Amino acid sequence: MGIVIRPIEAADIPSVVECIQLAFADDPYHQWAFDTRPGKFNKERNFASLKAKCEWGVQNALFYVAKDTDDRDGKVLGVSMWMKPRSATEKQTWNEWLDEYILWFKQGWNLVRFQGRGGLNTKRYWIWKHEQAIAQSDIWTDPEGYYFCNIVTVRPGIQGKGIGRQLFEIVTSKADEEGRKCYLESSKETPNIAIYEKMGFKLVRNMVCEEGGDKCDLFCMIREPRPKP
Numbered sequence: 001m002g003i004v005i006r007p008i009e010a011a012d013i014p015s016v017v018e019c020i021q022l023a024f025a026d027d028p029y030h031q032w033a034f035d036t037r038p039g040k041f042n043k044e045r046n047f048a049s050l051k052a053k054c055e056w057g058v059q060n061a062l063f064y065v066a067k068d069t070d071d072r073d074g075k076v077l078g079v080s081m082w083m084k085p086r087s088a089t090e091k092q093t094w095n096e097w098l099d100e101y102i103l104w105f106k107q108g109w110n111l112v113r114f115q116g117r118g119g120l121n122t123k124r125y126w127i128w129k130h131e132q133a134i135a136q137s138d139i140w141t142d143p144e145g146y147y148f149c150n151i152v153t154v155r156p157g158i159q160g161k162g163i164g165r166q167l168f169e170i171v172t173s174k175a176d177e178e179g180r181k182c183y184l185e186s187s188k189e190t191p192n193i194a195i196y197e198k199m200g201f202k203l204v205r206n207m208v209c210e211e212g213g214d215k216c217d218l219f220c221m222i223r224e225p226r227p228k229p
């Protein structure tokens with residue numbers, strides 16, 4: 001198996017979404033934010049929502065896929081989607097504004113098409129967004145901004161074989177060259193904190209999202225740029 005990491009193409013999106021859905025099925029944040037009981041969680045609706053987010057990401061994020069060079073079907077084995085750093089003085093461009101509007105419109109259409117949110121607990125979603133904004137305003141003190149690892153996942157069954165490291169290093173090596181910091185929020189304490197520490201991240205803060213007696217812990221980690229050898 002020869003692994004190649006390359007920027008996502010539009011044709012990869014269905015396989016990317018499948019990979020994310022498989023790897024996140026047991027994710028603590030997913031379990032907290034969605035009603036995952038049969039008949040409540042709509043996988044097709046979730047697919048449509050992730051697809052819209054990926055279409056946005058193709059244009060606006062640093063978005064990579066891992067593939068096996070010997071696989072004729074081109075199945076996506078792993079994904080990482082990073083938000084570009086934004087310095088304190090940098091403003092959103094018109095294109096970025098337009099793409100956000102298009103994403104908002106697509107998600108609105110999904111809401112109508114599927115007649116609901118497919119099990120997403122919107123109250124919990126907004127609690128998470130609120131806690132995330134507080135955490136980031138506490139932690140993001142560097143005016144140069146941070147590479148933000150928004151999604152990283154490797155298909156179950158082939159985790160622990162070095163694919164995740166490659167999906168990280170394509171961006172962390174760029175961050176090192178530029179002398180920039182990287183940031184992520186992990187929803188799994190074990191084993192992910194240990195995995196991310198191997199990539200150079202350090203735990204800096206906990207984020208607690210709580211609603212209706214259920215809570216979800218998230219772990220905010222930062223990676224300092226490494227000097228060139």
Ligand SMILES: CC(C)(COP(=O)(O)OP(=O)(O)OC[C@H]1O[C@@H](n2cnc3c(N)ncnc32)[C@H](O)[C@@H]1OP(=O)(O)O)[C@@H](O)C(=O)NCCC(=O)NCCS
Pocket residue numbers: 023024152153154155158159160161162163164165166185186187188191192194195196198199
């Ligand atoms: C987290 C994840 C992306 C990491 O990718 P991966 O391909 O499994 O990781 P790698 O094999 O590249 O391992 C990276 C490093 O972590 C170490 N590592 C891997 N699994 C580990 C474990 N269970 N415990 C401790 N360390 C581990 C590896 O030894 C490696 O370090 P090294 O290169 O110094 O030897 C992947 O496991 C995954 O998709 N998990 C499920 C979904 C998920 O949790 N996504 C992130 C949500 S925040």
